[in-house]
Amino acid sequence: xxxxxxxxxxxxxxxxxxxLVRDLVGLAVILAVAAIGYFLFPNNLALLTRILGVAxxxxxxxxxxxxxxxxxxxxxxxxxxxxxxxxxxxVHFGITDPLLMVVxxxxxxxLAGIVSGAVxxxxxxxxxxxxxxxxxxLFHEAANKASAYTGGSDGLSGISPxxxxxxxxxxxxxxxAYGFAVALVAIAFVVLRLITRSPFGMLCRGIxxxxxxxxxxxxxxxxxxxxxxxxSGAVAGVGGALNAISTQVxxxxxxxxxxxxxxxxxLVLGGTGSLYGALIGTxxxxxxxxxxxxxxxxxxxxxxxxxxxxxxxxAPRGLYGSAQTLLDRFRGxxx
Amino acid sequence: xQTVFSVGIDALAYGMVLFVxxxxxxxxxxxxxxxxxxxxxxxxxxxxxxxxxxxxxxxGYGVAILVAVVGTIIxxxxxxxxxxxxxxxxxxxxxxxxxxxxxxxxxxxxNYVFGPTLKTIPLPEALRGPVxxxxxxxxxxxxxxxxxxxxxxxxxxxxxxxxxxxxKLRASVDNAAxxxxxxxxxxxxxxxxxxxxxxxxxxxxxxxxxxxxxxxYYALRYMVTFLVVVSVGGAGSIxxxxxxxxxxxxxxxxxxxxLPEYGEFFFYLAVIAIVCVFPxxxxxxxx
Numbered sequence: 340x341x342x343x344x345x346x347x348x349x350x351x352x353x354x355x356x357x358x359l360v361r362d363l364v365g366l367a368v369i370l371a372v373a374a375i376g377y378f379l380f381p382n383n384l385a386l387l388t389r390i391l392g393v394a395x396x397x398x399x400x401x402x403x404x405x406x407x408x409x410x411x412x413x414x415x416x417x418x419x420x421x422x423x424x425x426x427x428x429x430v431h432f433g434i435t436d437p438l439l440m441v442v443x444x445x446x447x448x449x450l451a452g453i454v455s456g457a458v459x460x461x462x463x464x465x466x467x468x469x470x471x472x473x474x475x476x477l478f479h480e481a482a483n484k485a486s487a488y489t490g491g492s493d494g495l496s497g498i499s500p501x502x503x504x505x506x507x508x509x510x511x512x513x514x515x516a517y518g519f520a521v522a523l524v525a526i527a528f529v530v531l532r533l534i535t536r537s538p539f540g541m542l543c544r545g546i547x548x549x550x551x552x553x554x555x556x557x558x559x560x561x562x563x564x565x566x567x568x569x570x571s572g573a574v575a576g577v578g579g580a581l582n583a584i585s586t587q588v589x590x591x592x593x594x595x596x597x598x599x600x601x602x603x604x605x606l607v608l609g610g611t612g613s614l615y616g617a618l619i620g621t622x623x624x625x626x627x628x629x630x631x632x633x634x635x636x637x638x639x640x641x642x643x644x645x646x647x648x649x650x651x652x653x654a655p656r657g658l659y660g661s662a663q664t665l666l667d668r669f670r671g672x673x674x
Numbered sequence: 675x676q677t678v679f680s681v682g683i684d685a686l687a688y689g690m691v692l693f694v695x696x697x698x699x700x701x702x703x704x705x706x707x708x709x710x711x712x713x714x715x716x717x718x719x720x721x722x723x724x725x726x727x728x729x730x731x732x733x734g735y736g737v738a739i740l741v742a743v744v745g746t747i748i749x750x751x752x753x754x755x756x757x758x759x760x761x762x763x764x765x766x767x768x769x770x771x772x773x774x775x776x777x778x779x780x781x782x783x784x785n786y787v788f789g790p791t792l793k794t795i796p797l798p799e800a801l802r803g804p805v806x807x808x809x810x811x812x813x814x815x816x817x818x819x820x821x822x823x824x825x826x827x828x829x830x831x832x833x834x835x836x837x838x839x840x841x842k843l844r845a846s847v848d849n850a851a852x853x854x855x856x857x858x859x860x861x862x863x864x865x866x867x868x869x870x871x872x873x874x875x876x877x878x879x880x881x882x883x884x885x886x887x888x889x890x891y892y893a894l895r896y897m898v899t900f901l902v903v904v905s906v907g908g909a910g911s912i913x914x915x916x917x918x919x920x921x922x923x924x925x926x927x928x929x930x931x932x933l934p935e936y937g938e939f940f941f942y943l944a945v946i947a948i949v950c951v952f953p954x955x956x957x958x959x960x961x
Contacts, residue, residue, distance in 0.1 A: 410767050458946060464766055465709055466953045469905040472898050473942040473949070480939035596898065600774060607771055641782025647775030651768055652760060 362532050365615065366525060372622075373521040384513040386629055388585045391520035394621040395527055395578025396598075397605050398614060399448075402571040404603070405611035406535060407564055408547035411459060412599050413471030414575060416478040419594030420451030421576025426589040427488055429498045437500045437509075437519065441580045448576015449569045451478070456568030460561055472596060479594045494590040498583055509584075516585035523581055524618075527574055531614055534570065543567050604643070608650055610657025619659050679810060681931050682924075687816035689923025690823025691885050695878030696900040697830060697915050698871025704910015705847050705867055708758060709766050711773040713875055714893040714900055715780040720746045720876025721888035722784055725793040735798040739880050746876035747869045754868045762864075777893045785890040793888040795880060815884050822881045826874065830912055843867060847910050906948050908958020917956055 376387050396418045403409045424447025425440040434440060455474045462470045482489045489495050502508040507515045534540050542563055545553045550560050583589045592598060601624075609620020632639040654661040699713040724742035727733040733741060757776065761769045801818050804811040834840035845853040846863045854860045879888070886896055899922075907918030922941065929940045948956065 404767070410770065412770070458950070461950050462953050465703070465901075465905050465909065466949050466955075468709065468766065468770065469902055470946060470949055473902070473945045476898070476938060476942045477946070480937045480942070484936060484939065597894075604771065604774070607767070611767075638782060638786070640778045641786070644775040644778030644780075644782060647771050647778065648757065651772040651775065652757075655768065 358536070362529070365532075366528060369525060369528060369618065370521065373517075373524075377517060381512075384517045385585070386625075388513055388516050388520045389582065390622055390625045391517075391524050392578045392582040392585065393602065393605070393625060394524055394618055395581065396575050396602050397609075397617045397621045398527060398531060399571040399575035399578065400602055400606050401611060401614065401617040402531070402535075402567055402574065403564075404606065405613065405617070406540065406543045406547065407567050409459065409564065409568075410464075410468055411471040412468055412596065412603060413455065413459070413473075413475030414571075414602060415594055415596070415598040416455050416475040417448045417451045417572040417575035418579040418582075418598070418602075419478060419482065419589075420572070421445065421448035421579030422583045422589045422593045423447065423482060423489055423495065423579070424576065425580035426495045426498050426583040429500065429583075430495060431488065435499060435501045437503050437584050440500060440584055441523065441577055444576040444580025444583070445573040446576070448572040448574070448579060450572070451576070452569045452572020453565070456565045456572070460564050460568070471599075475594065475596050475599050479591060479596075482594055483591060489589070489591075492591055494588050496588045498587045498589070500584045500587070513585065520581055520585065523577060527577060528614060528618075531574065535614070539563070539566070604647060607657055608646070610659035610661070610663075613659055616657050616659035620657060623658065677931070681928050683812055683816060684931075685924040685927035686920070687819045688885055688927055689919040689921075690820045691878055691882030692899065692903055692923055693823050693878075693916055693919035694819075694826050694881060695875050695896075696903040696919065697826065697912060698874040699900055700904045700907060700909055700911065700915040701830075701843075701867055702871045703904055705843065706758075706762055706864055707909075708761060709769045709773065709901070710758075711770060711897050711901065712776040712780065712893070713871075714895075714897045715777045716746055716750060716872045717875040717879030717882075717896075718784065718888060718890075718892040719749060719780065719879075721795065721879040721883050721892070722788055722793060723876070724880045724883075725795050725888060726788070728795055729793075735795075735801075738795070739877065742880055743873045743876045747873050750869065750872040751865075754865065758868070777897060781890050781893055784893075788890075790890055793883075795883045795888070797884070819881050819885070822877070826877075827912065827916055834912065839863075839866070902945050904955075906945060906952075906955055908952075908955025911955065911957045914955055914957030921956075 373387075377384070380387060396414065399417065400411065400414045403411060403414075421444035425444035428434040428443040429440055434443060455471070455478075458474055459467055459471045483491055485491075486493075500509060503515065503519060507518070509515045535543075542553065542558055545558075546560055546563060553563075554560050579589075579593060582593065602621075605620040605624040606617055607620070608624055609618065610616030628639060628643075631642055650657065656664065695717050696713070699710055702708060702710060702713075720742045723745045724738045727738040727741045728735065753776065757772065761772050797815055801814045803814055805814045805817055834843060842853065842858045842863050845856070845858055846860050850860050853863075879886075879892075886892065903915060903918050903922060906922060907914035907916070922944070925944050926938065926941045929936065929938070933940070952958070
């Protein structure tokens with residue numbers, strides 16, 4: 340009797356902790372890398388914080404592109420919407436608590452996600468790409484026009500967030516901002532891990548593989564994708580809010596086509612369809628960018644271009660995907 | 675009335691320049707189904723070569739156009755052979771990334787070779803002044819751009835509808851596998867139409883240099899515009915591209931004249947409306 344109970348208990352225990360342990364290891368690795376960054380580059384925490392903000396944007400693109408197969412070149416619209424939402428809340432409505440600002444940013448991003456998702460999901464292929472580009476330009480022009488709220492091309496300045504929990508003030512070196520950013524990314528990682536593993540996440544993957552079959556099974560393709568778009572918008576909005584809080588200014592460049600394209604490049608560089616890929620791509624791209632563009636911004640463009648071509652030709656699954664393939668092959672040889 | 679007329683002429687000239695540049699993109703996208711974001715880069719290369727030929731080498735305008743078109747095609751051939759051929763039939767995301775990569779490279783190299791300044795292509799005497807039409811005078815280069823657009827549209831119509839190459843091209847657009855099995859060498863059709871497309875892009879880049887000035891970020895700045903034109907007109911359709919260029923040129927130009935503070939807001943609003951109503955473009959064929 341005891342033995343039977345033991346085996347029946349052991350079976351789920353054997354499969355379940357597998358992913359739990361894996362995720363905890365992943366989380367630990369992220370935190371460890373963040374800590375190493377903190378100690379290696381104590382004078383460059385602003386850059387590290389910006390990387391983490393963009394990492395949230397890239398994660399959110401991964402949700403729609405990597406998991407749902409929606410090609411978009413306009414995702415900065417959601418990031419910028421979150422940044423402006425939290426910035427406007429702070430400047431015009433006096434909401435200066437950083438946690439509340441993040442919530443406002445997430446709501447702003449989610450609303451932008453509903454709007455742009457409703458437009459972008461109407462098209463397929465080329466039409467979808469063009470719609471996404473048009474959406475980000477539309478957001479950009481709207482923010483430029485509404486200068487009473489957004490500051491127009493001068494940017495929205497004067498955001499001064501309160502200390503977190505009333506205890507940790509944002510200091511000049513950006514230590515608090517960095518810690519805050521790491522915490523947000525870690526939370527986002529855990530939440531997204533749960534979402535992508537849930538039945539809903541599986542449904543999204545199914546839609547990416549074969550939308551017609553999913554529809555035949557009785558699930559709503561458009562509805563599911565729109566829900567994912569809203570989640571993605573919330574994540575991007577958190578990234579935008581983080582950027583607004585840490586830099587204390589929101590510029591029109593946070594709504595630009597260039598940022599959208601760069602973020603997509605980061606995602607593909609790291610590898611689509613995996614949260615780790617998104618993080619690895621962001622960190623390596625932005626670190627490399629900072630390194631090279633300090634020398635000459637135009638050489639940087641040439642190198643990014645060459646890098647993109649190389650990734651498409653030789654590592655279509657991105658850095659993380661290729662590493663995984665290599666690792667699998669290595670293991671296969673070991674057997 | 676004055677405003678309407680000058681807006682109309684500007685819109686027409688702008689639309690025709692857009693047409694000359696993006697018709698090649700439309701044909702290659704209809705034929706090879708490649709989302710080619712690097713098309714503007716070829717227009718930019720054409721502009722740079724023409725500028726170099728006129729300014730440094732001292733060639734005449736007509737010769738410079740010829741040199742630039744041929745030069746751009748020569749540059750484009752290896753690019754097609756080694757890079758584009760790998761992404762025919764690949765998913766859109768891959769194509770977007772590859773062609774954005776090519777665009778970035780071209781921008782970086784152009785800046786390295788020619789510097790970040792704006793390049794001009796001096797117009798010949800005949801195109802410099804205004805032309806008196808009796809009731810109004812118009813800048814001659816705008817009339818020239820319009821004439822070029824009309825000529826290109828006519829020549830392409832003739833090429834595609836009346837020649838045997840056009841028959842093969844249309845067959846390959848409709849069904850490449852079937853055309854190949856009937857003896858059409860689709861690879862050659864692809865290569866020739868890619869060369870024609872690139873040549874037209876270079877030509878448009880030069881003719882339109884007064885309206886879309888040549889500088890290193892040209893390729894990135896107008897990349898979206900060209901793509902939008904093709905998407906609105908319907909990939910592979912010449913009348914569609916012409917219609918889209920005239921329509922979008924009119925919307926963009928009148929928006930700039932009448933409501934400059936809104937920037938390109940109405941342009942993109944119109945694009946969203948059109949693409950939502952006609953997902954395959956105005957005159958695009960359904961699959």
